[in-house]
Amino acid sequence: MTPGQRAMAPRVAVLVYNDAANDSRVLKESATLRDDGYDVRIIAVERRKLGRMAQVTSLGERLALERVPEFAIERVLPSIAPWWRRLINEADSVEANDPAPVPRSRPGTGLPRRALDEVPAVRSLALRTLRSIGERAFRTVSLGTYWKNATAAGLRLQPDIIHANDANTLVPALAIRALTRGGTGIVYDSHELWRHRNVRSGRILAPLAEVLTETFGIRQVDGVITVSPSIAEWLQRTYRLEDAPTLVRNVPIADALPDPSTGVLRERAGLSDADKVIAYGGRITTARGIEETIAALPHLPPDIHFVLLGYGEAAALDAVRAEAVSRGVEDRVHLVGAVDPDDVSRSLADGNVAVVHVRPICLSYRYALPNKLFESIRAGLPIAAADLPDMRQVVEELGVGEVFQGSEPEDLAAALAAILDDPEAYRARARAVAPKLTWENETEKMLEMYRRILRRRKDR
Numbered sequence: 091m092t093p094g095q096r097a098m099a100p101r102v103a104v105l106v107y108n109d110a111a112n113d114s115r116v117l118k119e120s121a122t123l124r125d126d127g128y129d130v131r132i133i134a135v136e137r138r139k140l141g142r143m144a145q146v147t148s149l150g151e152r153l154a155l156e157r158v159p160e161f162a163i164e165r166v167l168p169s170i171a172p173w174w175r176r177l178i179n180e181a182d183s184v185e186a187n188d189p190a191p192v193p194r195s196r197p198g199t200g201l202p203r204r205a206l207d208e209v210p211a212v213r214s215l216a217l218r219t220l221r222s223i224g225e226r227a228f229r230t231v232s233l234g235t236y237w238k239n240a241t242a243a244g245l246r247l248q249p250d251i252i253h254a255n256d257a258n259t260l261v262p263a264l265a266i267r268a269l270t271r272g273g274t275g276i277v278y279d280s281h282e283l284w285r286h287r288n289v290r291s292g293r294i295l296a297p298l299a300e301v302l303t304e305t306f307g308i309r310q311v312d313g314v315i316t317v318s319p320s321i322a323e324w325l326q327r328t329y330r331l332e333d334a335p336t337l338v339r340n341v342p343i344a345d346a347l348p349d350p351s352t353g354v355l356r357e358r359a360g361l362s363d364a365d366k367v368i369a370y371g372g373r374i375t376t377a378r379g380i381e382e383t384i385a386a387l388p389h390l391p392p393d394i395h396f397v398l399l400g401y402g403e404a405a406a407l408d409a410v411r412a413e414a415v416s417r418g419v420e421d422r423v424h425l426v427g428a429v430d431p432d433d434v435s436r437s438l439a440d441g442n443v444a445v446v447h448v449r450p451i452c453l454s455y456r457y458a459l460p461n462k463l464f465e466s467i468r469a470g471l472p473i474a475a476a477d478l479p480d481m482r483q484v485v486e487e488l489g490v491g492e493v494f495q496g497s498e499p500e501d502l503a504a505a506l507a508a509i510l511d512d513p514e515a516y517r518a519r520a521r522a523v524a525p526k527l528t529w530e531n532e533t534e535k536m537l538e539m540y541r542r543i544l545r546r547r548k549d550r
Contacts, residue, residue: 099127099128099129099152100127100128100129100250100251100544101128101129101130101131101247101248101249101250101251102120102123102128102129102130102131102249102250102251102252102253102540103131103133103243103244103247103249103251103252103253103266104116104119104120104123104130104131104132104133104253104255105133105240105244105252105253105254105255105259105262105263106132106133106134106255106256106259107134107135107233107236107255107256107258107259108134108135108137109134109135109136109137109140109142109157110132110134110155110157111137111140111142112373112401112431113255114340114431114461115255115279115281115317115340115461116132116134116255117132117149117431118343118529119253119279119338119533119536120132120149120153120253121149121150121153122529122530122533122536122537123253123537123540124150124151124152124153126537126540128152128251128540129152130152130153130154131153131154131155131156131243131247131249132149132153132154132155132156133156133158133240133243133244133247134155134156134157134158135157135158135159135160135236135239135240136157136158136159136160137157137160138160138162142157143157144157144158144159144160145157156243158236158239158240158242158243159235159239160232160235160236161228161231161232161234161235161236233258236262237261237262237265240259240262241262241265241266241269244262244263244265244266244270245266245269245270248270249266249270249274250274250275250544250547251274251275251276251277251312251540251543251544252266252267252274252275252276252277253277253279254276254277254278254279254307254311255279255281256279256280256281256282256284257278257280257284257285257300257303257304257307258284258303260278260303260304260307260308260311261303261307263276263278263307263311264276264307264310273547275312275313275543275544275546275547276310276311276312276313277311277312277313277314277315277536277539277540277543278307278308278311278313278314278315279314279315279316279338280314280315280316280317280321280325280335281316281317282317282321282454282458283321283324283325283452283453283454283457284300284304284454285297285300285301285304286452286453286454287452287454288377288451288452288454288455304329305329308325308329308331309329312543312546313333313336313539313542313543314331314333314335314336315335315336315337315338315536315539316335316336316337316338317337317338317339317340317459318337318339318457318458318459318480319337319459319480319483320456320457320479320480321335321454321457322334322335322336322337324453324457336535336536336539337535338532338533338535338536339459339464339532340459340460340461340464341464341527341528341529341531341532342434342435342464342465342468342527342528342529343432343528343529343530344525344528344529344530344531345435345468347468347470347521347524347525348435348436348438348439348468348469348470349439349470350439350440351439351440352436352437352439352440353436353437353438353439353440353441353469354399354426354429354437354440355367355369355397355399355426355437355438355440355441356397356440358397358399358424358426358427359395359397359424359426360424361395361397361424364393365393365394365395366391366393366394366395366442366443366510367394367395367396367397367440367441367442367443368383368394368395368396368397368441368442368443368444368445368506369397369399369438369441369442369443369444369445369466369469369471370383370396370397370398370399370400370444370445370462371399371400371434371437371438371444371462371465371466372400372460372461372462372465373400373401373402374398374400374401374402374406374407374410374425375402375403375406376406376409376449377448377449377451377455378447378448378449379445379446379447379448379449379476380398380410380413381413382445382447382449382499382502383396383445383447383502384396384410384413384414384417384419384423385413385417385499385502386499386500386502386503386506387417387419387422387423387503388417388418388419388499389499389500389503390503390506390507392422394422394506394510395422395423395424396419396422396423396424397424397426397441398410398423398424398425398426399426399427399428399429399434399437399438400428401427401428407425410423410425411423411425434461434465434469435465435466435468435469436469438465438466438469438471439469439470439471441469441471442471442472442510442513443471443472443473443474443491443506443509443510443513444462444466444469444471444472444473444474445474445502445506446460446462446463446466446473446474446475446476446481447474447475447476447502448460448476448478448481449476450476450478455478456478456479457478457479457480458478458480458481459480459481459484463475463481463484463485464527466520467488467490467520467523467524467527468520468524468527469520470517470520470521470524471517471520472490472491472492472509472513472516472517472520473485473490473491473492473516473520474491474492474494474502474505474506474509475491475492475493475494476493476494477493477494477495481493488519488520488523489516489519490516490519490520490523491509491516492505492508492509492516493505
């Protein structure tokens with residue numbers, strides 16, 4: 091590309107409210123747009139505790155990652171920072187050492203406890219209340235800080251199109267367009283069903299703000315894309331969209347199909363070729379089928395192991411270990427760390443079967459069509475999938491595995507045993523369909539949407 095052509099390349103601001111380090115969808119979409127001739131800048135947020143600082147980093151020609159400053163009490167109110175850290179530490183100590191509520195009367199007497207006895211309970215309640223209020227305020231101010239800094243970064247870029255990932259980036263996207271000349275286009279990318287995602291309970295004002303933001307914002311954008319047919323249908327029906335959202339599923343980039351020799355599960359877990367491996371690839375957290383798979387292990391032969399490839403918070407990893415101990419299978423559950431997002435399929439390839447299970451604790455999870463499903467198919471693994479509508483459709487239409495019904499450990503164990511008894515037909519189907527399930531095929535409609543938006547801008 092010549093300097094003159096580079097100067098004419100349309101500019102895209104990709105907004106995302108995370109640090110973009112492990113967001114494979116954002117990174118793949120941005121690279122695809124770059125390869126199609128756009129100048130792309132991802133506007134993410136710094137995470138100083140992880141060493142991902144506020145700065146601009148080149149990710150190759152015409153693709154940059156700008157992490158804007160996150161909200162930090164030390165920066166804004168340094169005099170309050172020590173008090174806030176002390177509050178968090180004390181509240182953590184209270185939860186660890188006195189998690190149970192204090193009884194209102196002495197056991198066996200029915201008499202009220204003395205005021206002195208009530209002091210620890212009152213102090214505990216006060217600390218927890220203050221911490222809850224502080225954390226809610228912190229999250230609100232943090233999001234507002236991103237909105238402000240992302241808007242400023244977008245205005246410096248003067249983009250032709252803004253790619254807003256999830257509803258928490260719609261506010262800065264609309265602000266950038268309002269303050270930019272030329273009618274900047276906006277694409278809304280709903281990674282999940284935002285209003286029905288898995289979030290903490292007890293939120294009061296946030297749900298209303300999210301409804302208002304998405305209801306208003308989705309009607310202002312020039313195009314909508316999302317990750318599963320059910321979410322697309324829900325968005326169109328709920329917001330009465332004239333055009334159905336464009337489906338861009340989280341499938342892998344086209345590459346040579348891996349074979350078992352590229353896998354890392356057995357080596358990292360210290361297992362032999364004679365052992366059978368249930369593979370898990372992805373973020374390690376709750377409601378992703380990890381607990382259910384561990385619970386199924388006691389109902390399977392002892393040479394069957396569960397190997398988890400992925401990243402997670404320390405608390406989540408500890409919870410996996412504790413669950414394995416509680417089920418008596420700690421020697422059969424292996425946390426083997428993460429790999430680069432581009433290496434997931436190759437790294438899973440020496441497994442025997444993959445569990446793709448999302449507990450439908452919210453509507454967004456019920457409609458999930460996760461990366462790990464397509465990564466596992468590309469790895470050539472038979473699939474044991476939860477009975478959720480979009481996953482069922484993929485697994486049954488492609489013939490790559492079994493969908494298990496029921497919620498008992500025995501149900502999942504039976505599906506796994508059936509696959510492991512005769513896996514080759516499923517494995518052959520996975521290898522046959524994998525070349526068609528490519529990111530390049532999936533994003534053609536997204537690229538056409540971008541071209542359509544640019545044509546409309548030129549006609550104005």
